[in-house]
Every structure is written in structure tokens, then in C-alpha cells.
Amino acid sequence: MKKIDSLKQFVISAKEQDSSSIAEAHYIIAEYYRKATPLTDSAFYYYHKAEKIFKQLNTNYQLALTLYGVAVIQKNEKDFIGSEVSCVEALSLLDPIKETDDIINLKSYIYNNLGIVFKELEQYDESIKYHKKSFQLKEKLKGDNKETIDISKINLANTYKNAQQFDLALNYYNQVLDNKKLINERPGFYALVLDNYAHTLYLSKKHKKLPGLYFKALKISDSISYKGYNSIVINQHLAEYYNDKGNKELAKYYAYIAKDISEKYHNDDLLKSLLLLSKIEEGEMSAKHLKSYIKLNDSLQKNERTIRNKFARIRFETSQIEEENVQIAKERTWFLIISLVLIIASFLLYLVITQRNKNKELQFIQEQQETNEEIYNLMLSQNEKIEEARTLEKKRISQELHDGVLGRLFGTRLSLDSLNMSSSADAIKTRNQYIKELKNIEDDIRKVSHELNADFVAGSGFIDIIKTLVEALATVYNLSYKLEYDDIINWEDISNKKKIHIYRIIQEALHNIYKHAQATSVIVSFELKKNAIWLALIDNGIGFDINKAKSGIGLKNMNSRIKEINGIINIKSEKEIGTTVMIQVPIT
CATH class of the missing domain: 1.20.120 (Four Helix Bundle (Hemerythrin (Met), subunit A))
Structure with missing residues (x-):
């Protein structure tokens, strides 16, 4: 607390200096709260204050650092979408800046955070992509970066394990474990890697080295100064292993050890221990642990929502420049x-x-x-x-x-x-x-x-009209013509509607012959067959492709008129020979 008080005093004194110093002080306080205390809402508050000032100052690198801190808090509080948004915003700020070691290093941490976020969202392909980007950036850094590269390898391995790509996971674990100095230099990290390696063997049904690897990892974890917390997962894995082998007593023994240790922290590890015990125990004890699991799960979810709401309220505070x-x-x-x-x-x-x-x-x-x-x-x-x-x-x-x-x-x-x-x-x-x-x-x-x-042919007036039409159009279109008709057709028995449409069909046909056929002569004939008038129009033109011409307006009009009078049309055309249009119109 003395450190916090001194930092806050620094902020007060910084106000007499400049905005950059104030923003830097807010950032330092936020970092302290995030890394050294469980007060994530306080950390978020100071990050946000720093963020507003950095935005005013247009200091993109410091702003990206702040957003990364925010993204880590959001990830830890399971606000995965918010964490992703903060990471993407931070990367967009860094992209225009020339790549230095500091920029590359920050980008690698942001990609690493994105990899963890997508792993938690079970989007493993995306997670692997971002972890590989982080790994590649770390390899570009100057100096000895083996520790941070090993972390990227383990994160990749953990993602492959969750994606059930066990061989790839084992490959990355082996790359880290091959370092013989690791057990002495970083025993806690070595124990966690060894446990994950053993658990991957268990999931892939390769039990030959089990439970020996688990015991080795547990022994190392218990031997170091901060023993306890790191051994929770190892004990859970041992309980899972023995339960699978049917040894209920040992399964319970290790499950209860994991539960006892995790009760000190009241977090997801306790949740996993309770769920594991509900599977191992039977009867009332199983039900008891399951109820405890549900109660704790609800409590944690409620707490996560509360924290996210606090984050939202803090975000709601906007600066003048943002307005x-x-x-x-x-x-x-x-x-x-x-x-x-x-x-x-x-x-x-x-x-x-x-x-x-x-x-x-x-x-x-x-x-x-x-x-x-x-x-x-x-x-x-x-x-x-x-x-x-x-x-x-x-x-x-x-x-x-x-x-x-x-x-x-x-x-x-x-x-x-x-x-x-x-x-x-x-x-x-x-x-x-x-x-x-x-x-x-x-x-x-x-x-x-x-x-x-003598009784003149009934309706001979219609034929006269047709004769006049054909003669007039043939003259205009420079066509020789021949008009043939059966005297036995009684045009008076045929409705005016049908006669009008027949007239227009002949008119349209002669127009089409003139426009497209390049004909010199045409024959128009009427016959009475099977109680229907058969109208034939024959020209000696160049012919055409019937399928291609079906969409033409002329043929559409003719088809529409023929449909109106319940008629039938049949067209035959041969290139360089001519076209025959045969139309049947029922008398009744």
C-alpha cells in the first residue's frame, strides 16, 4: 500500500508538470494493481485515465501499451470479445510505427493475448494463427529471448492439445523439455510443462509413462518456494487418471488435495475440483459437490458480470477530446x-x-x-x-x-x-x-x-379486306404475292375478335418478312381443315434460327394474339430456303 500511496502522490505532483507525466503515473498505478493485487477494477480505472490522456497527446505507443493492459484484464475477467477489440485497436496503433525491438515485443504480447482469447473461445485455428505470429515476432528480437519463446511454444502446445492435435502438442512440449537446464533454472515452469505433456499423453491414450510423469511434476512443484497453487492442476490430472483406471480411492485422494488447495483462491480451479469430485464420488457426496459446483459457478459468473459492468461504467467516462x-x-x-x-x-x-x-x-x-x-x-x-x-x-x-x-x-x-x-x-x-x-x-x-x-360466299368481305392488306403491304415492301383461300370458309360464323387477330397476325408476319427475311415473294393461304382455319404464310427469304428468334418482339406479339384466340402456331425455317408459318385457329 505504501507503494500505491507514493504513486498517487506522484500523480498529484505531476499535475503541476505536464499531461504526459500524469498519464505515465496513471499507467504505472494500473500496472501495479494488475500485477500485484487482485483489484482489477482499480487497475482498469487507472488504465482508462491513462488511455484518455494518451489519446489527447497522440502518443500511439504508450496508448497501445495501455490498451494491452486493458485487454489482459478483460481476458482474465472472461470478457473475451472486449479483450479482442482492445487488442485489435492496439495493433492498429502500432502498425504505422517503425518496428523497433519495443514495438515488436509489444506486438508479440498482444498476439499472444489474442491466441489465449481465441483458445478460450474454442476457435483453435485462430488461436494457433496468433500464437504463431507471436512466436515469429519473438524470434526477431535481439538478445536472449528463450524464456518468452518457450512461453509461446507452450501456449501453442496447449492450444493444439485442446484442439485434439496431440502429436503437434507433444512436439512443442518436447522442444521445451529438451532444454536440460530448464529444471534448474525455472523449476516451476518445468513442472507445468511436464504436467501438460503428461496430460497430453493421457488424452492421446499413451499411458506407458503415466503416472510417473505426473509424480515427477508434482514433486518438483511441491519442492519450490511457492508450492501449492501450481500443484492444483497436477493433482486434478492425477485424480482424473486414477478415476479412469478405476482406482476410486487414489482418485478421491488427489481430487480432495486439489480442492483443499484451490479453496484458498475461490476461483476456476476450485470450480474444476468440485466438478471432478462430483464425477468421482457417488450418491449424496456426488450430489453435494455438484450443488457446490453450481453455486460457485453462478457466483463466479455474477462476479464476472459485475466487474464487466464496472468496466462499462468506467468506459462511459469520456474526455472532452472524445466528445x-x-x-x-x-x-x-x-x-x-x-x-x-x-x-x-x-x-x-x-x-x-x-x-x-x-x-x-x-x-x-x-x-x-x-x-x-x-x-x-x-x-x-x-x-x-x-x-x-x-x-x-x-x-x-x-x-x-x-x-x-x-x-x-x-x-x-x-x-x-x-x-x-x-x-x-x-x-x-x-x-x-x-x-x-x-x-x-x-x-x-x-x-x-x-x-x-346465287348465294355469294358468306363473309367474302373479310377476304376482300385481307386481299387489300396483302396487296398494299406487298407493294410497299416490294414483294410479289399470291393469296389463296377456300371458298367454303364461312367467315360470318367466325367472331370479329378472331378475324381481327388473324388480320394483325398477317400484318405482323408480312412486316417481319420485310424486316428480316430479305424475301422477294410470299404466299398467303387459307384452308379449312378439321373445323379449323389453317393460315399459311410462306416466304423465300434467308431463313433464321427459330430458337434464337423466340425472344423477338414480333414473334411474342404473334404468339400473344394466337393464344388469345386459342390457336396453334408452328414455324419451320431453313437457311437460304425460306420460312413457313402455319397457324391453326378453331372456328368455334
């Missing part, structure tokens, strides 16, 4: 957000305007199409009226010829026939000539009458 940095960051963030919002809003407005124009264009096209269809319907309707008037007029003329002219001619023929009773040869000859001529006239008039009165 200013936060404010600047907020202003920059808001500026960025507003800029992004304006850019996005402008882009969305552009999209809305563009889409609206497209919608108007589509609406115009749709209205134009509807207008075309209305005009076509009017054409069909007008044509039907003309055809009706024409038919009526033909019937009227036919009736007039039949009832008027033919009647009179028939009477004249009868009169002449009656005069034929004259026996004069000339009279008879003359009358016969007149009668013959009258018969000829009568036959001609009857023929005309019958032709005029």
Missing part, C-alpha cells in the same frame, strides 16, 4: 447521409419521370391499338352492310329478269310456236330461227339470273 471527435464524426455522418439522401431522391425522381413518360407512351400505343381495332370493326361492319345491299340489289335484278323479261320472252315464244302451224316452208324456217334465237336469249337470261341470284 469533440464524436461531434465531428456525427456532423460528417449527417453530411454524408444528407448527400446520399439527395442523390437517391434525385435518382428516384428521375426514375419516376422516366417511368411516367414510358407509361404515357405505352398508354398511347394501347389507345392507338384500340382505335385501330375499332376502325377495323367499323370496316368489317361497313363491308357487311355493303355486301348486304349488294345481295339485295342482285336479288332484285334477278327477280326483275325472271318475272319480267323471261315472262315476256316466254309468251313471245309461245306465240311464235303457235304460228309454226303454217305449212309454208319459208315461214317454218323463219319461225324456227326466231324460236331458236329466243331460246338462246332465254337461256342467257336464265343463266344471268341464276348467277345473280
